[in-house]
Amino acid sequence: MANFFMANSARPLFLLFTLLGLVILSGCGSQPRPPQDGQVAVDPVTRERVRELLALAQISDSPERDTYSLEAARLMIGVGQDDGARDLLASIDPDVLFSEDFAEYTLMYSQIALNDDAYFLAQRILTNPRIEQQWDSLPTESVRILRERRAELFALLGESINSVIERVALGPLLFGEEDHIANQDAIWQALMAIPEPELQRLSREVDASSRILQGWYELAILSKNNESDIDRQQSMIDNWLAGRPEHPASIHLPSDLQLLKQLVAEQPRQVALLLPLNGDYERAGKAVRDGFLAAYYDAKIRGIRTPEIRIFDTNQDDFNTVYNLAVQDGAETIIGPLRPEDLDQLHLHPNLPVPTLALNYAANPFGLPDQLYQFSFEVEDEARQVATRAWLEGHRHALVLVPQTRRGERNALAFRDTWEELGGTIVNQSYYADQQDYSEVVESALLADQSKERVRTLRGLLGSDIKFEGARRRQDVDFIFLVADPSAAQLLKPTLAFHYAGNIPVYSTSGVFSSNPGNHTSRDLNGIRFITLPWYFANTSEVKRAIDQNAAPDSSYVRLYAMGVDAYRLYPRLKQLDQVEGTRFYGQTGILELRHERKLEREQIWAEIVNGEAIPLPTVVTEAYAD
Secondary structure, eight states: OHHHHHHHHTHHHHHHHHHHHHHHHTTOSSSOOOOOTTOOOOOHHHHHHHHHHHHHHHTOOTTHHHHHHHHHHHHHHHTTOHHHHHHHHHTOOGGGSOHHHHHHHHHHHHHHHHHTTOHHHHHHHHTOHHHHHHGGGSOHHHHHHHHHHHHHHHHHTTOHHHHHHHHHHHGGGOOSHHHHHHHHHHHHHHHHTSOHHHHHHHHHHSOTTOHHHHHHHHHHHHHHTTTTOHHHHHHHHHHHHHHOTTSHHHHSOOHHHHTHHHHHHTOOSEEEEEEOOSSTTHHHHHHHHHHHHHHHHHHHHTTOOOOEEEEEETTSSOHHHHHHHHHHTTOSEEEOOOSHHHHHHHHTOSSOSSOEEESSOOSSOTTOOTTEEEEOOOHHHHHHHHHHHHHHTTOOEEEEEEESSHHHHHHHHHHHHHHHHHTOEEEEEEEEOSGGGHHHHHHHHTTHHHHHHHHHHHHHHHOTTSOOOOOOOOSOOSEEEEOOOHHHHHHHHHHHHHTTOTTSOEEEOGGGOOSOTTOOOOGGGTTOEEEEOGGGGOTTOHHHHHHHHHSOOOGGGHHHHHHHHHHHHHGGGHHHHHHSTTOOEEOSSOEEEEOGGGEEEEEOEEEEEETTEEEEOOSSOOOOOOO
C-alpha cells in the first residue's frame, strides 16, 4: 500500500517535470525559435543541463529531488523562463531543503512572487520561521537582500512595525553613506505610519538592549504628538538629540525635522482667513471657519503660540480686491479661497506675495503662481485609493457600478486608470440612474439575465418539468467597486445579493456612509468596506467636542469642519511639505502629502460596516476576503 501511494503521489510531479522540460526544450530542432520579449536565447548546453536536472529530479526522493529542481529553476530564471521556474519552485517543499538550498530557494521564489505582484505569496515565503533560525548561518549578502526585501514588503502591506524592525537590523549590513541615509529615511516613513498610541506602547515594551530601536520610537513620538505645536516639538527634539548623541538619527536627523528651526523662526504673526460667509457658499464657508477657529482656540488654551487671525468675507467684494486688502492689512499667510471661481481669479496672478493655502483645486493646473498650495476633496483621490487597496488585497477582476452622473463618471475614470495601470481587469462597468432600474442594471452587469435565459431555453427544449440548477451570476468577478450615497447603497447591496453576488466583496468611497460612529444605519450595508476621514472616529478630540457643543454642526458639512481644523494646523508646515519629498501630515481629513502642482493629496482611513455601524479597519492589508 505504501509503495502504491508513493507511486501515485509522484505522478503530478512527473507530469510537472515533463511539461517544464517541454517548455525549456521547445525550439531544440534545427530551426530554433527566436526568443520572445523578456527572454534570452537558450544555449544548447543550458538546455541539456536542465534536461538532466529534471530527469534526475524525477527519479530522486527529497531532499535530493528538490535540490535538482532548485538548480533547474535557477537556470530557467537565467534564460527568462520565469513561468516555468515559478511552477517548479512551487513544487518544492522548503522545509526539507539543505540550508544553503533553502536560502537560494527563498531568494529566487520571493523575487518571482514580487515580480508577479503576488504579495501574500511573497509574504509567506519571506516569513517562513526557518529564516529566523538561519540568519547567523546565511551569507551576509543574502541576509542584506532578504532583510531589505522583507522591509519593503511589510511597508507595502501596512505592517509598519515589522518594516521598522527589519530596517534597524539591516542598518549594520550597509556600507555607503547614501545607503544608510536611504535606509533611515525608510525607517522614518514607516514610523510615521504607526499611530502615536501604538508608538507609546512600543517604546515602553521594547527590550532595554534595543537602544537604537527605542530611540527611533521616542523620536517618532516627539514628531507625531506635537504636530500642532512646532515650538514645543523643536524643544523636545533638541533634548532628544542631547540625550542620544550616538544614535543614527542624531548623526542624520530626518529631513523634515531638520527644517523645524527655520519653521519656528518664520511662523507668521498674522493669518488671514478668506471665506464666503454669505450667499451660495455661506454654510460651507462657515463650516471651514468654525473648524479653523476651534483649532485656533484649542491651541490658545494649551499655551501654544498663536498668530493674529483676521477673517474676510469674500462675498463682500471682488476676490482679488479682498485678497490685496488682506495682504495690505499685514497678513503673512492666507487661507482661502474656497469657491472655485475665486481660485480662478487668483490663478491669474503671475506670483503671490505670501504663502496661500487655497481650499479648492484649480480647474487649469498650468502656470500656477509660486506660493499657491491647493487643499481640497477630490473624488479621484478616493477612487485611486480604492483601486490600490483592492489590488494589494489580491483582487484582480473588478466590476464597477457607479451613478449616471458627472461625479460617477469621474470616479469610474480615475478607478479605471489606476486599476489598469496596476495590471487589473475591469470585467464590466455599469451605470445606474434611479432605483427603478437598479435590479435590471445589476442583473445585466452580473450576466444573471443571460443565465436565466439559458435556463428558460433548456426548459423549453427539454420540458418544463425537467429540473436544472438555478440561474447563476458571472464567475469572473473578484470584487465590486460601488459608488453610491447611503440611500442608493441600501437598495443596491441587497440587489447584489438577490442576483447571487452576496459573497462578492464590495469596496466604496466615503459617500456610502454618512452617520457618525455609534449611530445605527441600515444593516443592508453590512460588509461594505469604504474609505473615510479620521475625523469620523476622533471621539476623544477636544476640538471636535468644542465644535459639537458650540457650532451646532451640520452633518452635511462634516468634511469641511475637518478641513478647517487641518488648514489651521497645516499652514506653518507648508514649507516642510514642499521642500522635503515624502513628508506627511497626519490630519483630520487624512494623511496629507504635497504632490505635483502643489496639491495636497489625501490618504484616508478604511472602515467596514458591521451591524449597521462603521468600524475602523487596521492599516495592515489582508488577503482577499469573502462575505
